[in-house]
Amino acid sequence: MSDHHHHHDHDHSELSETELRVRALETILTEKGYVEPAALDAIIEAYETRIGPHNGARVVAKAWSDPAFKKALLEDGSKAIGTLGHVSRVGDHLVVVENTPQRHNMVVCTLCSCYPWEMLGLPPVWYKAAPYRSRAVKDPRGVLADFGVQVAREIEIRVWDSTAETRFLVLPMRPDGTDGWSEEQLAGLVTRDSMIGTGFPKAPGAPS
């Protein structure tokens, strides 16, 4: 193994079997010339430092502030985000779905873990785990309750199961009491879960 890994303080005997097998595999792939460890480091660094929900939050804040951008975003998410040079580049077929007073959207991947990485980073463990994948399509209100979230009974719940290479991002409703806020201020209210549909944006003045 190379010397770039951060937490190496455990004794060899404490390494799990999986960890040992992973290390062995990287050794084999490196020796065979299939992977360059520095390229692996760069991939990891990108996900640890650059690609995360702050990208999606900037897009949402822009949509809340700029009606023309919002319209373009809902028509073709990938194309609209492509016009924002400062946000993470995004691949094809990102579909942005808008929450309204009549409809609450939630995104799941029942078959695996499809998720808009470029906008939200890597998915949290719960998104990839059986309880969410099994129940989101059948009992979404029960799932929301697990998050401490309630959606009024008369509001339609729309669940998007990501079964292909399309990706879905929820555009949550702009919180009340944010008139005149800058995009940067607004972005600070946008949570990861509000863009998956398992949460709401923070209220203005709520502790961050």
Place this chain on the structure above:
Amino acid sequence: MNGVHDMGGMDGFGKVEPEPNEPVFHEEWESRVLAMVRAMGAAGAFNIDTSRFYRETIPPHVYLSSSYYTKWFLGLEEMLVEKGYLTREDVAAGHAVQPAKALKHGRLERDDVERIMVRGKFARPAPVPAKFRIGDRVRAKNIHPATHTRLPRYVRGHAGVVELNHGCHVFPDSAAMELGENPQWLYTVVFEGRDLWGADGDPTLKVSIDAFEPYLDPA
């Protein structure tokens, strides 16, 4: 395949447990697995559909008791062995003891990493016109392929409405088995919750999947 990965609508898995301030990776090895999968995929050792199929073929008891990145690791190792990039001797030795096999696109280099941080393109020119239009009623076929498919069990046999047309895309059922891209029209099809889950289902629920045209019949 009718595997345990196809979880939509299953009961008994308990509550969703969000983790406050969850780190990107919980263990360093998880990050190495993710990076190896991305790098070997970019090098052309396998496509995304094949990699999904190998995770789905992990035995059900192992699948259910393994963490996410453990499944990624198990799928990766098995796939690389079966595709001839690794041998069981290499794995047993923990070192490369057999010669390497050429990678279709060559090794992913440090300078190429930025390129793979944007999703690949799966849209393809349409070989034939679309069979369905937005607003059409369609029924998900009652099919049970033993190989990879992206038609979840919980919609099979049920009728829904075409809501979006995403154009023609690589067909995962073919690509996973390395039978070519076989592009197919892709639609968002929306189902009423009660059609899927019966009269006790949430009356305010609608569920959509993205369905390839071969999954659908007119309804």
